Amino acid sequence: MKFPKPNNIVAEKYVAGMSLFKSKLAKIKLSANESALGPSxxxxxxxxxxxxxxxxxxxxxxxxxxxxxxxxxxxxxxxxxxxxxxxxxxxxxxxxxxxxxxxxxxxxxxxxxxxxxxxxxxxxxxxxxxxxxxxxxxxxxxxxxxxxxxxxxxxxxxxxxxxxxxxxxxxxxxxxxxxxxxxxxxxxxxxxxxxxxxxxxxxxxxxxxxxxxxxxxxxxxxxxxxxxxxxxxxxxxxxxxxxxxxxxxxxxxxxxxxxxxxxSSWLNKEINHVNKWNKKLFAEFKKMKIDTNKSFTNFLLVNFDRVKVNSAKAFKQLAKYGILVRKMDVYGIKNSLRITIGTSSENTELIKKMRKILNV
Ligand SMILES: Cc1ncc(COP(=O)(O)O)c(C=O)c1O
Structure with missing residues (x-):
């Protein structure tokens, strides 16, 4: 018996922000621009x-x-x-x-x-x-x-x-x-x-x-x-x-x-949290020589051209520490990662580990 043939649809498959690294659930997930504080x-x-x-x-x-x-x-x-x-x-x-x-x-x-x-x-x-x-x-x-x-x-x-x-x-x-x-x-x-x-x-x-x-x-x-x-x-x-x-x-x-x-008060809490951390992370990355354009969202696009570690390596190292961020290869943006703003402790941990990876 011949099986029906599926249509030959030529479109890339959506690759979602990862939750797992090497089958282990990430401790800190900063890969899909989800809310830092969660739902109301x-x-x-x-x-x-x-x-x-x-x-x-x-x-x-x-x-x-x-x-x-x-x-x-x-x-x-x-x-x-x-x-x-x-x-x-x-x-x-x-x-x-x-x-x-x-x-x-x-x-x-x-x-x-x-x-x-x-x-x-x-x-x-x-x-x-x-x-x-x-x-x-x-x-x-x-x-x-x-x-x-x-x-x-x-x-x-x-x-x-x-x-x-x-x-x-x-x-x-x-x-x-x-x-x-x-x-x-x-x-x-x-x-x-x-x-x-x-x-x-x-x-x-x-x-x-x-x-x-x-x-x-x-x-x-x-x-x-x-x-x-x-x-x-x-x-x-x-x-x-x-x-x-x-x-x-x-x-x-x-x-x-x-x-x-x-x-609305819950929403304002999330907005204030994100906008406060947006500024802080921008300044921290700048100190590390990781360039990022000014972001008006709950994530930052960061570039590794001015540091010794490239984005692929930084991604892996962060994942080993249990922090998942988003690779930008499918978006066609070179040597960059997209990082969602998380809770205060997650952001602090991210900065700490990033400094360690860059040795600064
Ligand atoms: C610009 C933009 N639009 C829409 C969505 C998806 O939203 P939803 O979860 O409602 O499908 C995303 C999620 O990453 C997004 O970045």
Whole structure:
């Protein structure tokens, strides 16, 4: 009997931030930009409450969470779509809008998932150059062709930690052909306090050709529960809803996320912690001659060109000490690592071990 042949999908496999090194669980995991302080206690409480009722399916429309989000951000609940992580929103967008022969533009150093789902949908991915690890709107516009269907970008960006100003975002939208969909990923927007910055959601609330995405995996500390969401025009959101798998967000995830949204004081605690350590780590790395651009997120991209130990060796040595960070090879950034800001004791341990490895 002949087995059915799987489709020959030519897309790289997503390599997640590691949790294990040589089969041992890392003591300190700074590889996936998860929250340092974890979820709000209110979210945990809801999770435990829901555990009494795991026999029930979730509400497939996530009505309560969408209402909570619409109240919090003063947006239309009918224009919100929930996903099993924001990953799923990118997947739905690609499935919905792309076909073979289409082109998608992403910044050269950007979240790998955009290119994976684009390729899975048969599109060709075109890479726009960055300036000093910052998204270049000018280069994105240069790369537009007749075949361009979608432009993806995260603001601030992963893995570089930099952001582009509101003015530039608006300029990009203005200059892009109106039938090109712009996707602005707000995954880390909460950490940016600069006056010239504005989240995608706020900048483009009523644009018909922009979709904004947000996640509960970063500042909300709920990565393990898999919840994210997208916001767009009624037409786009209803197109995405047509192919959304039913029950794609679990009951515990829906309830925990709803509680997390309401706990602003917990969020502020996480923001203050990250922004304080961002400055400290920047200064510490500088002293060690490890270069890093200014980051506006909960991670730093660090380069080893000016020290004797290269990034591959530093990665291994840190892993041996039980500290996992992220290699940048798949992102194509040479001799660099991306390090998530952890708890105070984790960060202190990281500095100590890094000094030891560099012998400084
Ligand atoms: C820019 C960006 N967007 C989205 C995500 C993924 O979020 P989720 O866990 O909601 O799928 C990540 C995670 O690393 C990210 O860096």
């Amino acid at each position: 206690p209110l979210a945990k409480k809801q999770y435990l409450k829901v555990s009494q009722n795991f026999a029930r399916y979730p509400d497939s429309d996530g009505t309560f969470l969408r209402k909570t989000l619409s109240d919090k951000f003063r947006i239309d609940r009918n224009r919100i779509i929930l996903g099993s992580g924001s990953d799923q929103i990118f997947e739905l967008i690609c499935k919905s809008f792309l076909k073979k022969g289409d082109q998608v533009i992403v910044p050269k150093y950007s979240f790998i998932i955009y290119r994976i789902y684009s390729k899975m949908s048969g599109a060709k991915v075109i890479y726009a150059n960055e300036n000093n690890f910052t998204v270049s709107v000018k280069d994105i516009l240069k790369k537009v062709t007749r075949k361009t269907k979608i432009v993806f970008l995260a603001n601030p960006n992963n893995p570089t930690g930099t952001y582009i100003k509101r003015k530039e975002l608006l300029f990009l939208r203005k200059k892009l052909r109106s039938n090109i969909l712009l996707v602005v990923d707000d995954a880390y927007f909460e950490y940016v306090k600069q006056k010239d910055f504005m989240s995608g959601l706020q900048t483009f609330t009523n644009f018909k050709n922009v979709v904004m995405t947000r996640t509960f995996s970063k500042i909300y500390g709920l990565a393990g529960l898999r919840v994210g969401w997208g916001y767009g025009s009624k037409e786009i959101i209803s197109a995405l809803n047509r192919i959304k798998p039913p029950f794609n967000v679990s009951r515990p995830a829906l309830f925990a996320a709803s509680a997390a949204v309401k706990d």
